[in-house]
Amino acid sequence: MLKHTGQVLAANYLQVPVLPSQSLQLTGRYLYTQVRTIPDRYFIIHIYVVGHDESVLDISITNLFKESKMVGNVLQYPCELSSKWTTICVDMAEVFRRSKNSQFKCLKGIRVCSNIFMRNMLTSETLFDKNSQLPRDLVLPSSQGQDADRLYDWLSLPEYSAPIDPKQMSKVMGATIQDLFKLQQENLKPQPDGAHGGGA
Secondary structure, eight states: OEEEOOSOGGGSEEEESSSTTOOOOBOOSEEEEEEEEOTTOOOEEEEEEEETTOOEEEEEEESSOSSOEEETTEEEEEOOOOSSEEEEEEEHHHHHHHHHSSOEEEEEEEEEESSEEEEEEEEESSOOOTTSOOOGGGOOOOOTTOOHHHHEEEEEESOOOSOOOTTOOOOOBSOOHHHHHHHHHHHTSOOOTTOOOOOO
């Protein structure tokens, strides 16, 4: 679990990969992340998605704004979370289609700006909900005799009404947030001459 804090959101973040020229190239349609907010603090989770036309969409999940809107290549997605641990499921393909009228190709990278706790992040081809048989990395601890719905929240972006087959399981494609953090450390190693960074 990571705790990410700081007064200036733009200056306090975890980004994977470090260099914008790099890409995670994760093709799983659904991105799952587990977060818990810090009271009276703002946060932003940037999800950089690439389409088959090589265009990039920044899906910005945040409590900074009150309404959803597109600003250039940035989709501002307002998200007011409770103090519980919340699993956020983002259908990157559907959000990309609605925003760009194009087909999703892969997850390019993520940037997590303070202030927030983050437990896990992974991608999958399978759409889960809170009643599904979840992969081990998405199973949150529970107290004996307590209802999980009272302990944790689940948020799907965009929202879905179709039932999910709990037997529909596929190989999870991606990595936990700890693995992504290790990847970031690898990317922090000195780069060969000619490697340059830039904006995501």
